[in-house]
Amino acid sequence: MKPYPLEAPLGQRYTKGNPTNEDHMADVRPFHGVRYNTDRINDLSLVICPPYDVISPSDQEALYKRHPNNVVRLELGQTSPNDSDDDNQYTRAATMFQQWQQDGALVREGQPAYYLVEETFQWNGKPEARFSLWSAVRLEPFDQGMVLPHEHTRPGPKADRLRLLQAAGANFSPVMGLYHDRVGDLSAILKQAAAKAPSATGSATDGLSYRTWVIDDPAITASITNAFADHLLYLADGHHRYETALHYRDVDGPQDAEASRSFAMIALISMDDPGLKLEPYHRVLANLNPQEEAAIDKALAGLPSKGQVNIAGLSAEDAAAKVMAPLRQSEGMTIAVVRGDESLVDLLSLDDGQAAADFEALDSCDPWVLQQNVLEPTLGTKLPGLIDYTHDPAEAISQARQGVIQRAILLRPMPLDIFEDVVRRGHRLPPKSTFFWPKLPTGLVINDLT
Structure with missing residues (x-):
């Protein structure tokens, strides 16, 4: 599967070997x-x-x-x-x-x-x-x-x-x-x-x-x-x-x-x-045709379940707070999937226990694993035209309820130590992986x- 079309493949280092120069630091x-x-x-x-x-x-x-x-x-x-x-x-x-x-x-x-x-x-x-x-x-x-x-x-x-x-x-x-x-x-x-x-x-x-x-x-x-x-x-x-x-x-x-x-x-x-x-950017999917929508649901269904969150009757803001609470508390890679105006939000694990030696710290990075294991294999080169990003989970839930988007995938904040480890190793993250505030x-x- 070819990577998301950027200036260089995701996960590719920008230097060979150790990306940091320990002998010559910042001026x-x-x-x-x-x-x-x-x-x-x-x-x-x-x-x-x-x-x-x-x-x-x-x-x-x-x-x-x-x-x-x-x-x-x-x-x-x-x-x-x-x-x-x-x-x-x-x-x-x-x-x-x-x-x-x-x-x-x-x-x-x-x-x-x-x-x-x-x-x-x-x-x-x-x-x-x-x-x-x-x-x-x-x-x-x-x-x-x-x-x-x-x-x-x-x-x-x-x-x-x-x-x-x-x-x-x-x-x-x-x-x-x-x-x-x-x-x-x-x-x-x-x-x-x-x-x-x-x-x-x-x-x-x-x-x-x-x-x-x-x-x-x-x-x-x-x-x-x-x-x-x-x-x-x-x-x-x-x-x-x-x-x-x-x-x-x-x-x-x-x-x-x-x-x-x-x-x-x-x-x-x-x-x-x-x-x-350090807050997350959430993924929102729109303009999916029936086959693409079914393919995304099939890929997500293959992820281990970590339970559900009931947001029935809640405002978008209250629903976002209720969904984000378990994501923030999660020690493992976890996403929440919002489907239209459905009341139940699925909590799914991105941990598959299979670390890829070539990508080291990236295997603990939620946005990269989501893109590498779910979004790219499912939507391929069409992905850029079907995905958008928001740092506001309430906005994502509201858009799903209004039918503006078809799926919202909410992410947990990236731990700062994982961010540092990924960057020190010379890797680059998928688009909109971090929202510093x-x-x-x-x-x-x-x-x-x-």
């Missing part, structure tokens, strides 16, 4: 960030926005109306029927970026700095916080084993991000990167920085609040840089932007190793931070590469 540095002038704009909630790839047209319109300097105008500008090669969303973003700096809405940091960002949010009814360190990280091809990816990319989003990068010469939003801080040296430094008053605060419409500290003391920035010299970095979100930055670095030929475009803005988060949440905001800090 992490402070940078001259560009930030909103809080003397001019003291409410950052008016000017920040979510990541570009989760902004709907209605969200974009609302962000445009929120403030004339909202960063969505730079990160995801509106198009016009009269757009041309010389006047389009990318060239307008470049012009506005320069104009906002000239007008004083944006100001450049006087000396290189790290930016510590705290995000506070509600999780299961309780307040939580997560810290990220916005840094300039040297761009390295994945086969060097210092910055490790976990998913494949598509050419369309990369072409879009490249046009913006070439026009504006700036990272408006950060890539999300992860690292381990087992010794605790970095957390001690950052905790000391967070004990001071923040440089800026803000909030977003999704209930998140932000505090930002500027760390520009040369002794402290040097200690942070030195501490990261012993760490590998794992890409969590922003693969398209990272690969685009690599292309942008090399598009005009080899660059000076110290040139700004040799680095990308990455928000680094400790895997040991309790505020780091909260999503990082755009606009708190900008990295000017010119």
Whole structure:
């Protein structure tokens, strides 16, 4: 069976042998960030926005109306029927970026700095916080084993991000990167920085609040840089932007190793931070013909049963909570199958006891096993046109009840240690295998590469 058509087969390593380079770790540095002038704009909630790839047209319109300097105008500008090669969303973003700096809405940091960002949010009814360190990280091809990816990319989003990068010469939003801080040296430094008053605060419409500290003391920035010299970095979100930055670095030929475009803005988060949440993307199937629908049901019927959950009479939200509870508690690979408006949801095991030596940690990875053992063998090359993804289980259940989709397959969250093991071994996961939350905001800090 040929794998799902991507840039490389699922499970294929991006290096031969050990994918990590233990002798040469990440090059992490402070940078001259560009930030909103809080003397001019003291409410950052008016000017920040979510990541570009989760902004709907209605969200974009609302962000445009929120403030004339909202960063969505730079990160995801509106198009016009009269757009041309010389006047389009990318060239307008470049012009506005320069104009906002000239007008004083944006100001450049006087000396290189790290930016510590705290995000506070509600999780299961309780307040939580997560810290990220916005840094300039040297761009390295994945086969060097210092910055490790976990998913494949598509050419369309990369072409879009490249046009913006070439026009504006700036990272408006950060890539999300992860690292381990087992010794605790970095957390001690950052905790000391967070004990001071923040440089800026803000909030977003999704209930998140932000505090930002500027760390520009040369002794402290040097200690942070030195501490990261012993760490590998794992890409969590922003693969398209990272690969685009690599292309942008090399598009005009080899660059000076110290040139700004040799680095990308990455928000680094400790895997040991309790505020780091890794949630699943659920699979929804639609447009199945009768034969395909029967084939999927037959494949699912062959999986061992782990019981059923009755969701009769429950709202989609309550039904989702009831179904997700046993999935979250499951120690083995488990899925829940929702069929139309049926009251009973099947809990099925993906564990078949047959480990494939070639794929090691992937055999403990629910999305990969589901795709490899059920979806691909059953639907083959038609799969991309029949599958979609949502991180909201209530949405999946609601769509099934309304007949918008034919089957919803809910997954448990991937344990972070399995994610790390898979990535360290050089494997890439199927599309939409991870949903790291909260999503990082755009606009708190900008990295000017010119």
